[in-house]
Amino acid sequence: MNQVKIKSPGTVANLVCGFDILGLALNDPYDIMEFRLLDEPQVIIHNRDHFELPTDPEQNVAGVVLQAAIEKAGGNIGFEVTIEKRIKPGSGLGSSAASAAGAAVGANLLLGNRFSTDELVQLAMIGEKLASGVKHADNITPCILGGITLIRSIYPMDIVPLATPDLFVTVVHPQIEVRTADARQILKQKVLLKDAIKQWGNIAGLVAGFMRNDKALISRSLEDVIIEPVRSILIPGFDEVKQQCREAGALGGGISGSGPSIFMLSETEAIAQDVAGIMKAIYSRIGIDHYVYVTTINNRGVEVVEGEWSMVNS
Structure with a gap:
């Protein structure tokens, strides 16, 4: 070859x-x-x-x-x-x-x-x-x-x-740029012990949720108390997207990598498409060009x- x-x-x-x-x-x-x-x-x-x-x-x-x-x-x-x-x-x-x-x-x-x-x-x-x-x-x-x-x-x-559960992934990519190097620079260098303990519990719960195909546990564990609260300020509409998508039935999600894309996991394609509609509506109202993917795990x-x-x- x-x-x-x-x-x-x-x-x-x-x-x-x-x-x-x-x-x-x-x-x-x-x-x-x-x-x-x-x-x-x-x-x-x-x-x-x-x-x-x-x-x-x-x-x-x-x-x-x-x-x-x-x-x-x-x-x-x-x-x-x-x-x-x-x-x-x-x-x-x-x-x-x-x-x-x-x-x-x-x-x-x-x-x-x-x-x-x-x-x-x-x-x-x-x-x-x-x-x-x-x-x-x-x-x-x-x-x-x-x-x-x-x-x-x-x-x-x-x-x-x-293990890879059978989930749908909806991603919105607002057409703004967040450089990984810049997104790292704003992170706190020290965290409170209580926050670290909560984060460890969420990581362990998420891994266990994947291995057991426990969608409820996956949903409860998709929480970040250390990185996301800092980085989300770089992404217009983030809190609104996350709240409305969860209300529509998404298991949860958050910032994809260092952003600005936001991802949501859903159990069904119908929910994933509803999530996509919410993402489009929010960014259209804000006035930010965006692209939305409804896909699955490769x-x-x-x-x-x-x-x-x-x-x-x-």
Whole structure:
């Protein structure tokens, strides 16, 4: 194999109370990436979208991951990649993770699957560090593995795939940008012990809810007393969206990653569509352009897709 085309899914990180340790993969939106193996140690990047991301590998999330893969593979090969981003950067839907994880998996496929899952996550985290300044894996692991994942530790790497309940996910993406690095800077560096204890209970309850397929427990546990109260001030309409969606029957939800997107989990597609209508109505009234997805949890992660090759300069 000297070329491959993959689909890299968007993700929801944190899942309200699980800051930097919980995440799930979405069936929509996703990026498309096409890779070709080169016989020289270089990275060539083409963009097939309007986001004008850097094509210098040193400044591109996928580029730094591919450079690291070249070094890890011995330094005698290279990669050409064409990226069609459908996950808007700064959306809170794992745009940088899709690029980073997609690059790691694409490179690995062309190298005969020589890297382990832990090595793929470690490679992809290099891209996340470029994007946000921090090597976090809560978007990376569900993007690669699919489903819902718990990152018990990254030093050493300890990834725990969780059971995935049959739920619908509604996401509203207000067309404003919240940079991950900026959203981290406003967080408190110290928390009260009583808040930490409450947060631990919610995280444990959410994980138990997923493993037991206990929708009521999932709903009760979708509460954040540490991160969300601070970050939500960056997102117009957040409190109204959350309250009205829960009143309409959603199990709960909150900020997707660092925002500005907001996600809600629902037991049925009918409730998920009602939630979508509420989101649209609120942001239309506020006067903020927005996009709404009604989707499900992606259990496959990054995957090879069939189709015509359209690699630039191929």
